[in-house]
Amino acid sequence: MVTLSEVARRARVTAATVSNVLRNREKVRPETAERVLKAIAELGYRPNLNARALAQGRSSTLALMLSNIANPFYPEFVVAAERAARQAGYFLMVCNTDDDAQIGRAYLNQIAGTLVDGVLVMNTDTAMNELCIAAMRSAPILLAMWEHPEKPPALPCVAVDFAQAGALAAQHLLGLGHRNIGMLIGDGCGGLQDARSNGFRTALAAGGVVRATVEMVVRDSIDSGYEACMTLMATHPGLTAIFATNDLLAIGAIQALVGMGHAVPGDVSVIGITDIALAHQVRPALTTVAIQTEASAALSIRSLIRLIDEPLQGPSMVIAPAPALIMRDSTGPRRKRNARAAKAGA
Amino acid sequence: MVTLSEVARRARVTAATVSNVLRNREKVRPETAERVLKAIAELGYRPNLNARALAQGRSSTLALMLSNIANPFYPEFVVAAERAARQAGYFLMVCNTDDDAQIGRAYLNQIAGTLVDGVLVMNTDTAMNELCIAAMRSAPILLAMWEHPEKPPALPCVAVDFAQAGALAAQHLLGLGHRNIGMLIGDGCGGLQDARSNGFRTALAAGGVVRATVEMVVRDSIDSGYEACMTLMATHPGLTAIFATNDLLAIGAIQALVGMGHAVPGDVSVIGITDIALAHQVRPALTTVAIQTEASAALSIRSLIRLIDEPLQGPSMVIAPAPALIMRDSTGPRRKRNARAAKAGA
Numbered sequence: 001m002v003t004l005s006e007v008a009r010r011a012r013v014t015a016a017t018v019s020n021v022l023r024n025r026e027k028v029r030p031e032t033a034e035r036v037l038k039a040i041a042e043l044g045y046r047p048n049l050n051a052r053a054l055a056q057g058r059s060s061t062l063a064l065m066l067s068n069i070a071n072p073f074y075p076e077f078v079v080a081a082e083r084a085a086r087q088a089g090y091f092l093m094v095c096n097t098d099d100d101a102q103i104g105r106a107y108l109n110q111i112a113g114t115l116v117d118g119v120l121v122m123n124t125d126t127a128m129n130e131l132c133i134a135a136m137r138s139a140p141i142l143l144a145m146w147e148h149p150e151k152p153p154a155l156p157c158v159a160v161d162f163a164q165a166g167a168l169a170a171q172h173l174l175g176l177g178h179r180n181i182g183m184l185i186g187d188g189c190g191g192l193q194d195a196r197s198n199g200f201r202t203a204l205a206a207g208g209v210v211r212a213t214v215e216m217v218v219r220d221s222i223d224s225g226y227e228a229c230m231t232l233m234a235t236h237p238g239l240t241a242i243f244a245t246n247d248l249l250a251i252g253a254i255q256a257l258v259g260m261g262h263a264v265p266g267d268v269s270v271i272g273i274t275d276i277a278l279a280h281q282v283r284p285a286l287t288t289v290a291i292q293t294e295a296s297a298a299l300s301i302r303s304l305i306r307l308i309d310e311p312l313q314g315p316s317m318v319i320a321p322a323p324a325l326i327m328r329d330s331t332g333p334r335r336k337r338n339a340r341a342a343k344a345g346a
Numbered sequence: 347m348v349t350l351s352e353v354a355r356r357a358r359v360t361a362a363t364v365s366n367v368l369r370n371r372e373k374v375r376p377e378t379a380e381r382v383l384k385a386i387a388e389l390g391y392r393p394n395l396n397a398r399a400l401a402q403g404r405s406s407t408l409a410l411m412l413s414n415i416a417n418p419f420y421p422e423f424v425v426a427a428e429r430a431a432r433q434a435g436y437f438l439m440v441c442n443t444d445d446d447a448q449i450g451r452a453y454l455n456q457i458a459g460t461l462v463d464g465v466l467v468m469n470t471d472t473a474m475n476e477l478c479i480a481a482m483r484s485a486p487i488l489l490a491m492w493e494h495p496e497k498p499p500a501l502p503c504v505a506v507d508f509a510q511a512g513a514l515a516a517q518h519l520l521g522l523g524h525r526n527i528g529m530l531i532g533d534g535c536g537g538l539q540d541a542r543s544n545g546f547r548t549a550l551a552a553g554g555v556v557r558a559t560v561e562m563v564v565r566d567s568i569d570s571g572y573e574a575c576m577t578l579m580a581t582h583p584g585l586t587a588i589f590a591t592n593d594l595l596a597i598g599a600i601q602a603l604v605g606m607g608h609a610v611p612g613d614v615s616v617i618g619i620t621d622i623a624l625a626h627q628v629r630p631a632l633t634t635v636a637i638q639t640e641a642s643a644a645l646s647i648r649s650l651i652r653l654i655d656e657p658l659q660g661p662s663m664v665i666a667p668a669p670a671l672i673m674r675d676s677t678g679p680r681r682k683r684n685a686r687a688a689k690a691g692a
Binding site: 061 | 367386407409414415418420421422424425428429437438439441444448449453456461572598601605623627628629
């Protein structure tokens with residue numbers, strides 16, 4: 001059997017470099033990586049990613065259970081989680097529950113403890129007590145993207161401070177002079193995005209604005225954001241800014257505004273939360289509060305593995321890196337003429 | 347142990363309805379579904395989706411191996427495939443190879459034949475001979491979204507007539523009077539999209555246009571489509587239409603055109619291929635050739651299961667439903683003034 005050292009010798013690199021090429025290609029210069037890959041192909045080397053698993057009697061596989069892979073946030077989380085898992089020597093399998101608690105339950109029964117070593121659960125509708133039972137009976141479960149750090153759940157989790165994300169959005173709009181603000185609150189995978197809207201409301205009040213002019217709860221999608229924004233502007237033409245608890249809603253809102261002939265941000269500013277790839281790809285590019293998806297996914301995988309390795313010392317709640325405002329082209333200062341219109345419309 | 351019949355009795359429905367609620371909720375009226383779910387919760391019923399697997403000594407799990415879950419086409423395929431698998435009593439696990447043949451190989455070694463009953467492989471860079479070896483050694487493998495129906499691969503597949511998709515795009519643009527056409531050819535997951543571009547070229551020639559004015563091969567993403575379209579219009583200002591072999595490129599192209607002050611489709615028409623959800627969500631909504639993702643995913647799952655059940659009688663190549671033109675707002679008749687500019691620019 002060809003060994004890693006033989007590959008290294010043939011490619012004239014160290015064994016560590018071969019390992020880097022196999023696990024984390026970014027670190028290695030492209031010419032070097034190419035030489036290593038050529039040596040691997042010529043020698044017919046097969047990396048034994050399962051060595052650790054075999055030695056420890058483990059399958060070396062993790063599962064990520066999520067509710068709706070069609071929401072673009074999840075694939076981005078999957079990519080980052082898969083890379084982090086691979087770097088730690090684990091495979092990652094993704095189970096899409098299709099927004100259905102029943103399916104989530106069936107997946108847990110099928111996979112936890114038999115096919116995989118641990119499960120990352122993200123925003124599924126499966127009830128907490130069922131997750132706890134599955135975790136006790138079989139493999140460790142860690143909740144990713146927990147939205148309420150002030151209320152630790154009954155299972156270990158990686159929490160994101162979504163209230164802070166909402167607050168950053170509010171402070172940004174207040175700083176630009178906006179007082180007449182519409183709010184679109186997403187209700188999707190993982191339920192109502194209330195941590196975000198509460199954080200937004202609190203920061204608004206702290207800034208001297210008693211409340212948003214209008215609030216709407218809508219399903220978390222571009223189409224719903226589009227429809228909701230049409231309604232918002234028809235009923236409240238004086239709005240100078242829209243805050244959406246999710247980028248999808250914000251992107252839909254921008255398209256509705258442009259379609260109605262409003263300039264963004266000239267007439268109306270729009271801000272979201274998440275920073276999905278689409279946020280920088282739409283025009284105008286979306287100002288949003290980034291929740292650090294990649295870092296949060298990697299942290300979730302590492303925390304789950306720690307939980308597997310040391311079940312008694314596992315983390316109870318780990319806080320993900322803080323959200324950060326990403327200023328792009330969809331927000332700007334409130335215009336005077338809109339200020340007048342706002343009064344008329346309010 | 348609580349049985350399905352007891353749930354049915356308590357919810358005052360037939361056992362078939364309970365089964366429908368568990369497997370395919372769309373078929374059941376919401377009030378009925380709610381009653382059934384209430385009965386399930388009250389009785390503590392746990393559907394034994396593994397019964398069939400246990401009886402047959404099977405894990406009842408399929409894997410879908412794909413190259414890049416961050417490309418929005420794949421999540422849409424996953425959702426449809428997962429539903430089709432579930433309806434047939436199988437779980438579906440997704441493995442993202444992150445565009446890396448090495449990882450695809452490792453997944454195949456890890457999962458085929460041990461964790462799953464069959465593998466659907468879609469556009470990964472894993473070499474055909476390696477797939478064949480994995481299929482012989484362990485679980486059946488079926489290739490989904492095979493782009494060349496004229497060249498059946500060495501493994502069973504579900505093929506999509508992408509050349510026909512390209513031809514439909516060409517015929518649509520020709521019918522609108524366009525003669526000065528730029529082409530963006532995607533090179534992404536699964537390699538160069540040459541079946542599509544060849545089909546486009548052939549139909550163009552059949553319509554009396556010798557060739558596209560300009561062709562560019564670019565990586566398959568919105569960002570690349572944006573950049574490429576900037577270059578295309580700078581070097582060939584007379585173009586009146588752009589054909590992209592993929593919706594992502596087409597969406598990027600529209601944004602570049604709008605950013606440069608060109609009206610779409612007033613000045614330049616844009617057409618793509620695939621019909622991802624984003625195609626109807628952008629403004630102007632994208633005219634595209636739909637490749638029937640949902641039907642193709644379901645057909646792939648059904649074909650894989652047939653291959654598992656009857657390995658000797660399995661399908662060699664199944665052709666997916668034909669592509670179809672979806673006319674939206676990004677294409678329109680060539681304008682006279684563009685015709686003149688085209689001559690000047692060509």
